[in-house]
Amino acid sequence: MKFLTWLFLTLSVLSMATANEGMWLFNDPPLDAIEKEYGVRLTPELLEHLQKSSVRFSNGGSGSFISPDGLVMTNHHVAFSAVNKLSTPEHPYTEKGFFANTPEQEAKCPDLELVQLEKIVDVTDRIRAAEESVDEGARPAARRQEIARIESEAMKSTGLFCEVMSFYRGGLYHLYEYRRFNDVRLVFAPEENVGYFGGETDNFEYPRYNLDLSFFRVYVDGQPYRPDHWLRWSAAGARENELVLVSGHPGRTERLDTTAHLEFLRDSYFPFFLDSTRRQELTLGLYRQRGEKQAQSASADFFRIQNTRKAKSGILLGLQTPWMIDLQKETERLQRAAWRQRYPGQKDPWTVIEQALTVWRGHLVDYAMLEEDWAFQSSLYKAAKQIVRLSAEQTKPDAERFPEYRSTTQESTRRMLLTPGPIDLEREKVQLADSFGFCLERLAPARPEIRSWLGGDSPKGWAARLVDGTRLADFSFRKELLDGGWEKVQASDDPMIRFALTVDPVARKLRAEHDSGVVEPIQKAYTDLALFRFQTHPHTCYPDATFTLRLSYGKVAGLPGIPAMTTIAGAYAHAEEHRRADVFSLSDKWFDHRSEVDETTPLNFISTNDIIGGNSGSPVVNVKGEVVGLIFDGNVDSLSLDFLYSEKSARAVSVHSSGIREILTKIYGVDLIP
């Protein structure tokens, strides 16, 4: 009887992926589900080809090789910050677009890095064994040590960049081996008002008409890279109701979140996060208006923040819809009963999570401000902090360091710190003053000592003193400090370094509290939850997104009253409806060459693929592995995909491959696609 009840409960309440749902691991693809839904069985060859043609951008975003000579396709908005860094007042590439007519004109991006996934190895057993060889209290350290050892061994043996990733909140551990590319050159970017056509107003909306597209080329040893795998272009492009696959790097989902967790996000985390985001957006927005130089410096971050704000506001509005959480509460009540039946007398993971969230709520703002640097919106402060941390952590054994300063990762950190890039000192001052003002508002009433950090100045005066006084804008000074090590750093009289040294002990204390009181118990509890789900439904569920490569499947499909595709004609009409004002201007090129274009060519389309931030720039391919589109957005209803998939109204938004080819050849006179 007990057994029967258990079976009944698990089958009815433990949600499995529904049709088209899922961000699947490439080493555990949903072949059966796809075959059942679409009557097609994907081959291992196709999946390998798709995997190895895909790349990840270091600044967040996805892309793919689309030519034998290393051409990489991604979104304009993924490329934006790189384009912006190459722009000058004489060559305003962000505004006017960029095209390299010859290989010599291809412009090297100073700090852009791409990785391409070669291989996935399951290392769960090794980590479990390491954990089980020690007492419960020592397990986190043992796990960290084992991860460091696996990464280090793999890097030595393969020469690749290797990273252990955990899935199902620690239920599985996979080693990801990446080929890494540091020489990435810009080949093509359209004008900002073409790539970001409709701006903030159209963002997350559909119908859309965007050529959110850019091309880079990867170089190795000064020569165009010749990848083993690259995606061919489809002659027909995406067709309605067609099965389409997306290969990309969704950043982060929380599909396992308990209702207590969702309520914490709704009532504590998102409101605070959004207050901070709105503030940054307005500060940067005002700064952009000071003049052209300032606009150029701040635009990329401004759009990123605006995008984040709109996205998170959409999620919060979803969470504030009572039925959404109420529905999950009912499912959770049943799941919890099932769990208790199976593990009687044990504290259930839902309770563990609730308790950890209480701890988090207690230091949420302090932790975000002081350890996650929300209080210090300044690249110079961030450099100071990283120099302080890197130097201090290097005095410790690898396994005892913070993960971001281990031997496998510190090289990236060091390179980032030493790669010269423009620093806008005027902007540093404005943002640092404003963010520390925010910190004073939120923290100083309970932590009056923070006020003393100002040294008597106003936040504005204090920020100016630090930014004007520090030598960290000079990269040789950074190198000197890093080479000098912890002793040298501690003795530095640089005001920004001294300030970072003041903050560091307070921030470390918060980090310790957060790691032990929140991260560890929550990770453990979600592991239990995930394993519970896993055990009952092997291979029919997928882990949360972790910015690793994932496969999503779905079909090209409209919504009630909204056709799946738009056309180039729609773009012209949309611009004209808005009198071509500002972000609706498209570009003169579009109007100059209008008569040459076949305006009936599809431009954008929507599909039921389960995607999220980080998937930007992902290729959309048909069952032959040919490019039929390029992911660039989701509609408003897709925002809640962070927590919940529903094919009812959520849609991924892509640029259509035929529109890309038509516009490139007819409007831009560019012949890049093989």
Next chain:
Amino acid sequence: MKFLTWLFLTLSVLSMATANEGMWLFNDPPLDAIEKEYGVRLTPELLEHLQKSSVRFSNGGSGSFISPDGLVMTNHHVAFSAVNKLSTPEHPYTEKGFFANTPEQEAKCPDLELVQLEKIVDVTDRIRAAEESVDEGARPAARRQEIARIESEAMKSTGLFCEVMSFYRGGLYHLYEYRRFNDVRLVFAPEENVGYFGGETDNFEYPRYNLDLSFFRVYVDGQPYRPDHWLRWSAAGARENELVLVSGHPGRTERLDTTAHLEFLRDSYFPFFLDSTRRQELTLGLYRQRGEKQAQSASADFFRIQNTRKAKSGILLGLQTPWMIDLQKETERLQRAAWRQRYPGQKDPWTVIEQALTVWRGHLVDYAMLEEDWAFQSSLYKAAKQIVRLSAEQTKPDAERFPEYRSTTQESTRRMLLTPGPIDLEREKVQLADSFGFCLERLAPARPEIRSWLGGDSPKGWAARLVDGTRLADFSFRKELLDGGWEKVQASDDPMIRFALTVDPVARKLRAEHDSGVVEPIQKAYTDLALFRFQTHPHTCYPDATFTLRLSYGKVAGLPGIPAMTTIAGAYAHAEEHRRADVFSLSDKWFDHRSEVDETTPLNFISTNDIIGGNSGSPVVNVKGEVVGLIFDGNVDSLSLDFLYSEKSARAVSVHSSGIREILTKIYGVDLIP
């Protein structure tokens, strides 16, 4: 010995007004101080002339009669909302400007009201007597009753609009008798990019180049009004170092605030206020971008909110400067010692204020959200609330009502409720959803019942349901409800009225807590503080601003490196430096007529006058009472004038009278100034 110490303390620590400081009452002008500083003794005739030439705008702002046929001068930004209400897609007056060539073209503003101050009567003794005739607990009610009686008697005997105002936080009570004008017609408004030249970027900055000017005409019985007093134009205009007087309506200062109060503002009030303001700004900003219709609907409010945000951020940054409050702490310590010496054994007013602020802190967000309607950004909700309150309050005796629903004020409220004006239903939905979302974030964790107000919907769905369902956009429906009275209102099935009825008891409870726990004790304590100051320095101090008419004196004076005046040439240069983009475009008229203009004519100037929000549109006059300028802004350093005057860096910013005349005649071909 004790007496000597006391004398020493009061003389040294109780701050009197410094040179040029003060927003002085017209019935207690600082004649001696002005004479001492400038060697000029102002005559009673000049002051009466200035007083009676000044007007106050019902939407906040100041102005003056400047012609014998009722022409009123004010700022473009004071007129903006009226201009916007008159604008249509065919006649975009906000964008293109407005000028009436003939009296028939002068456009009546549906809900604009001006008042002009005829007389001030000191009624402090009557109110004190009424207070002292009852027990301590009954005094607030007795005071309110006596105020209502005085106002009602005065209105009957004079036929004027009469209002009892308290000064020194209840230390003095004056009866203000106003002539009221309801027929106000727009005569001239420049293009938005001229009046608001430089937009948000230039706001609170100096040097400036704005023609922030508009003209209205007052009509009585369908004819242009012929005022007894109006200000003549100065031939020379403002000159450097000249003594200038400003007559206007500063809205609100808190110059008596204790340091506990300033810390409350710094740590609790302003942070919350600004979070709400930033949110509204972004919501409206996004809404404006939806299209031209939406931009027209939301622009006036958007600019107002943007302005408020920048102003309050500036104040907060000032309060976050440790030395500012630290300095006052020292003064306060000595004052407090002096007070205790004088009133030994009594709880001092600083302590009373501290305790009341603790109460306020406890319900700050609840009160603002639910009683001050921050949660319900919707004119339809506000109408519903006012209909509910007005109807309910009318069932009570006058003296027991909320002040805003007494017989002396309810007529205005009723008229406002019944004056048709455009309601943008799309915008109502967007703002109501967002503001109630904000309320859910801040209040629902502790008051989960608020979530039930959604009736299961998302904030967006809920707002749409209320706005689509209510009939309150129909003004005849409002009248029907108001005429029907409390019974009828209670029985209404209109969803917005029903919602206001749901909120009302919760809001009333907060109002009662706030009035008794915060407003009353704070008012009493500041009365004690103000009287203490008053007694020791009669006639050398001035009360906080209360949107009543005040006199400010100062001189035209630059700042280190910044000359006092700008010229018309500077405006052209400023536009060209910004490539005439957006808010820097000025207007084609300016460039078409450029050759006719004497570009050396002064355009804007700064002076040391002690002014604040509400002074916008105030005339600046010379010692002969002639117009030499028009107040329109203060510099960034003037933002802290809410709490502290300093002539060191704070400056009032005005349009120069000569620039006005030059531009009106040469660029606009308008001959309005007699």
